[in-house]
Every structure is written in structure tokens, then in C-alpha cells.
Amino acid sequence: MLVKLIEPLRVPKDYIDELAQPIKDKGHEFVYYDEKTTDPQELYERSKDADILMIANNPLPNEVIEQLDKTQLINVAFTGIDHVGSQAREKGINISNAAGYSDQSVAELVIGLTLDVYRSISQGNTDIRKEEFPGMIQGREIKGKTVGIIGTGKIGLQTAALFKAFGAKLIGYNRTEKEEAKELGLEYRGLDELLKESDIVSVHLLLNDETKGTLSKEKLALMKETAILINCARGPIIDNDALAALLNEGKISGAGLDVFDMEPPIPSDYPLLQAKNAVLTPHVAYLTDEAMVNRAKIVFENTVKFLDDELTDFM
Template identity: 35%
Template sequence: MSKPPAIIAIDLPAGLLEDLRRSVTPIVTGSDPAAIAEALPRAEGILCSALFPLPAETLDRAPRLRVISNFGVGYNNVDLEAATARGIAVCNTPGVLSGAVADLTMALILAIARRLFANAAYVRAGGWSRREPPPPLGWDPAGKTLGIIGFGRIGQAVALRAQAFGMEVVYHDLVNEPVEGLEDCRPVPLEELLELSDVVTLHVNLDPSTHHLIGARELALMKPTAWLINTSRGQVVDQQALAAALRDGTIAGAALDVLDPEPPAPDEPLLAMENVIVLPHVGSATVETRAAMRDMAVRNLVAVLTGRTPPSCVNPSVLERAASR
């Protein structure tokens, strides 16, 4: 019996690729656009990064496609409505990267509080050696209020870490109900969260309802001493409004692991601001987490192509259709 053909558009370790070959036939391995375009009409599955665009017009060129397995939590690279209409399962890799993203978020909170980046730059530039005045003092996280927007797996993992440092946690989510084990975290309306918080951190999926969730109006509600952290998706924040708020002193600063677009243009204003920390989308960038993400993405792909339920599917209503196509 022939194995279903699939496009493997991310790098896989040799052992994992060999395991994959037991269930599917890779017809492309790699991200060459021409090879992928040529293989699309034959492909029944695609394993790709969440940065690989799959709009409706691309799906039109893949009449046999049954599953898109994203390497990452995000799936805004896929036209989900078009995929669902065509009976294509869209899978992602939540859960396995929650700890890594939460760790990075907490690291950014501590870096902001203790002015680690400013102090490191001061030493590197020779300021300490020349006995110049150091950067201003930092502040203790204990007793400060952390506002978490999006209280799913990652948001809850951030809350646990913040509580260990003595922070008060408020959160806003679509379902603003107490969470077992986190009863000390208080659900509040978005406007109240912005007004209360010393640090606001974003952990939402990107969809039409969260596009530019944080804009000029929301930034104006924040304390002038507050910081904004974004480790979710760049498009959740109106970047022009954020740059203006930082220039005008509306908020104290921002720590961003994501931007819109990525990578940013060399003249992106945020890159030149001293009150901004920018990282190159490294939320899941640990050896262990990336390995777990690859493994889950492969299991999602193989499960759909062999008629089984995948570990994670964002449009599960199509699974029966995807299995029988």
C-alpha cells in the first residue's frame, strides 16, 4: 500500500525523518519555493513553520491536501476558513512550548525590573571603568501588579512564575472565571487591567478580534511607569501607536519578542529606542522545546494522514472529512 505524499518544509533530524518515512512519502524536504509549488498538486500533507504562508489561492493548487501541520502554536499563516471549507485539518503544537515562553516572559520582567540590559550596556561601553554614574536603580517585582492578557496555558504559566516573585496578578480573558490553583489571580475587564498594572504582558492568539488589541487608546490607559511585554504575535499591538507612546512617555518601556513584520526593517523606530528591548522571536528557542515541537508536528501530520486523531487540531470538525478524502 502506497504511503501518502507530504511536503516537509522544515528541517528534521535524520532519525525523526526516518521515523516519518515509515508512514508518509516525503516528496519535498526543504523550503525551496519552486519545489514546493511543483509538489503542491500531489501533496496530501504539509509540515511547515507558522511563518509559511498558506492563503486560499495556494490551497486551490493543492486539491489532494488533507492536513497542514504547523511547527508552532500560531496558525495565522493559514487561511483557516478556506482550509476548513476544503476539509483540510490545520494542526499546531500548543502546550509543549508554554514553559519556555513563560520563562522568557519572566526573564524579561526581571530584566526590566533590575535594568539588566541598561547596566550591561553601561559596563560594555566603559562607563563603570570610567567611574561614570550608573543607570538608575531598578525596582522589586514583589508587590507590583502584573496584568496578563490571555489566560490560557502560557498566561497561567506566567502567573505561577510571577507569584513566586511576590507579584500580584490580574488577568483578562474571553472567559474571566477563576482558575483552579490560581484563585489568587483576579479576573478584571481589560480597561481595569491596563489601569492597574505595573507590567502588562500579552499571551493571546492572533485572530481578527486580537489584531491591534493594544493601540493608542489602550496604551493611554496604562501607567506612565508601566511596561508592555509581547511574546505572542506582533500584530496584536499597533506598532506605530506603541512607538508614539514610548516617544511621548505615555508608558515607560516595552519588551518585545515579536514584531510586525518579522524581521523588522532596519529603520524600524522601535529598534533605536533606549526604553525598548527587542528579541528575535526566541520564545520557544530552547533545544528541548524545539525538539518537542518537531515531534508533535510530526505526530499531528502522521495521525491525520493515517486516519487517527492528532494531538492538536484547531478545526477538529473537519477530521472525519480529512481522513476520508
């Protein structure tokens, strides 16, 4: 089989070569492109003859997928697969992902954004550099606060564990209740109840047709005026225009956001850029040295399992 990795994975090429060696040892061919492209024609040229296509978080659009005749597996070095065109499933192409590679990195950024919103770290860094120092900002503590985890999958639970270490009370919302969540001390609620009770709301849902717009204007309006919202999952899960308006009206006290309705760069007229008490980062929750090594390892392991007819965990 021909295996192609059509974009870089942010790890040294020597590590890619090491991970690819088992593929070659089995008699298969491996090709690696170490430069990213978003041009559909170039994506097709890189992909057209591959039996196994390995990608990261670069979109693979339907106009490319619909031309693929040999591809049996799209192996995604990422948790979400919403950037893979729907034609893949219609053509019967298997899709796998690198679940779990960035659980810790995402959870840690959730804590970082929470601390920044609560303690005005970014604002303090700006203020201390001003010739006319405007004065200190009084913050809040996580200890004793009620944290609502929306989506108690692996990342949600890892985040919950970190909040627990700070002394927070945990409540959660999920389609199914999980024993490991209850073992952490998390109590399940309906979504409305969670939004009404929480001091800190952290979003951890996958993006699909069912979850898009889950936190609508009406749902967001249920939050306490003193509450903050953290989103390191996917932007379209939230009505972000409504969130910006509620922040500016003081109906929600703050937000820490790593994801938006589009990938950065963000248009200058995007309402959240002007929203009060919003700390924004450019979709980097997954992006740590350790997570990049993890995902490379997982995606190559998935390839080897598929070649050995042992990969069964398809998306």
C-alpha cells in the first residue's frame, strides 16, 4: 500500500522517519510532505494515489475527496474530524482520529484562561507597562466555585480533575452519565440547571449537526451575571454574537475563548474582538510540544494497525 502524510505534524523529521519505519518494514511505501498547502488542486495531487491518507487539522474538502479512487483510510492526526469533507463517508472511506493526544494540553489552557479572566493577568501585563499605571485589579479565586463541565468525555474529565484540585465543586452535562465522572465527585445536571448554577462554564463537546448552536442566546441568558464561560472545544457550539452582546451588557461577567466561528485570522469586525472581559487565544489549546509528539505517535500507530487489519475504532 501507499501511505502518504500530506502535511507537517510539528515534530522533527527524524521522529517522522522513526515512526514510519515499521510501515516500510512491512513492505509498504511512505511519502511525507513537510510543507502545508490549502490549495485544493495541490491537495488532490498529494492525495490522489494514496491508499492511506494521513492529515492533521488542515481541511480536506469535498472537492478533493470526491476525486479519490484508491483511498481506504483518512487517518486524522487531530481529535475533531469536522474538517474532513462529508464525501468521505459517502464514498465509504474509513476515518480514524488521534483521540486523547491533547487531553492534558486542552485542560491546562482551560485553567489558564480561567485564571486570566479571574485574575486579569493579560490586562495586568498591559497595565504595568503603561507610563500612567491605572492601578491594580481585584480578582477572584477558583476555590469554592461551581464549575459546570458541558461534555464529560476524556478532555472534559481531565479538565474537571484540574478544577477539583483547585477546590471547585463539579457539576456536568452529558448525553450519558459516566461513572468515572461521578468518582471525581461530579454531579450531573440538565443543561439549563447547569447554566443557572455554575460560576464557571467550560465547554467540551464535539462539533456536529446536533451540537452546533447548543449554547444559543436563550441558553446563554440563563447564566449568572457573575459567571464566566470558557470554550476550548469548537466555536460554533456557541452563538458567539449573542455571547459578545451579553458580555458587553454585563449579563455574563467574562469569557476565555480559544475557538471561534472561523479559524484565525479573525475579521476585525468580529463582535468578540470588541467584547468586554473576553480573553482570546488563536486556537492553540492542542498545541504543545508534548501533544504534538503524542499525536504523531498515535496517528502512525493507527496506520500500522490498519495495515495489519487491526484498526476497528473508526469515526
